[in-house]
Amino acid sequence: MSARENAAKVGHRTLITLFSLFAAFPFAWMLITTFKKTNDLLDPNSFPFGYPKGPTLENLRVLFEETLFVRWIGNTVFVGVIVVIITLLLAVPAGYALARLSGTFGEQLGIGIFLTYLVPPTILFIPLAKVVSTLHLQDNLWALVLTYPSFTIPFCTWLMMGFFKAIPKDIEEAAMVDGMSRLGAFTHVILPMSVAGLLTVVIFTFTLVMQEFVYGLTFINSGRNFTVSVGVPSFLVRGDVYFWGSLMGACFIASVPIAFLYNLFVDRFIAGFTVGAVKG
Structure with a gap:
């Protein structure tokens, strides 16, 4: 396989990976936010993709x-x-x-x-x-x-x-x-x-x-x-x-x-x- 073909394959897979991450991000964000405490969610200094103050089921309790x-x-x-x-x-x-x-x-x-x-x-x-x-x-x-x-x-x-x-x-x-x-x-x-x-x-x-x-x-x-x-x-x-x-x-x-x-x-x-x- 030539260098051009390898580069094309890498570029193709990179593009697919980036698009997949872009498409999956809304679902991941919704799932993360579902279990976040309100004060954690509104804190600008809090890590947005984790649970520094611990997860909670309160949001689902309110929903149901x-x-x-x-x-x-x-x-x-x-x-x-x-x-x-x-x-x-x-x-x-x-x-x-x-x-x-x-x-x-x-x-x-x-x-x-x-x-x-x-x-x-x-x-x-x-x-x-x-x-x-x-x-x-x-x-x-x-x-x-x-x-x-x-x-x-x-x-x-x-x-x-x-x-x-x-x-x-x-x-x-x-x-x-x-x-x-x-x-x-x-x-x-x-x-x-x-x-x-x-x-x-x-x-x-x-x-x-x-x-x-x-x-x-x-x-x-x-x-x-x-x-x-x-x-x-x-x-x-x-x-x-x-x-x-x-x-x-x-x-x-x-x-x-x-x-x-x-x-x-x-x-x-x-x-x-x-x-x-x-x-x-």
Whole structure:
């Protein structure tokens, strides 16, 4: 191996190591801060990556005993699972139909649907607030189940449309020649080939539900019905007092499962975005 190849390998590994440290630092900082005493955390002379005054479980006690954190996690999972199901049921067939429309009409319609995703949520808030009020869903988790698909379905439809375009029509036509109906070819041939796109839709949708704040704060009034993205800052930021240890603990607990899912399916997730984002 030449000196140039050795230098390239060292540079490559160094770059990967630096990027990994950069990506892992927020999680490490959240974990360290979770067990820090408040006076230790606020002391500018204290070593930031250790526990000069000893670790503490007080921050986790405040999080689990003085807030409704476990209930907020349950609310978030409840809303997230239902929104994921609704998005899959509507976006996947819509994306397939648009991908198989002949001519440029399907592509233009798909772009039009995607453009609705770019409408700021603050603009959609006004008509959606009227819908929520009419249906008497104020301070109800079903208000979030109703409103969140308004911005998950357009993007996921466009994403799946691009993904289905990348699958040759000959494959489903061959299945139909063998006796399958179009629905059978879609469910037994196309969908199994689209696992990367489906996983992308699931992860994107659930992540959006986990981090959405505006609708969750507007349509939900009682603390018992908050999602984790609204409940944590609402209860752990009291005026100008920040419960940093408890905040970091909540963020770490809420973010690790999503990070684990990304890492578990990272290859298929990237494939879903790169295939679905290009013109077929």
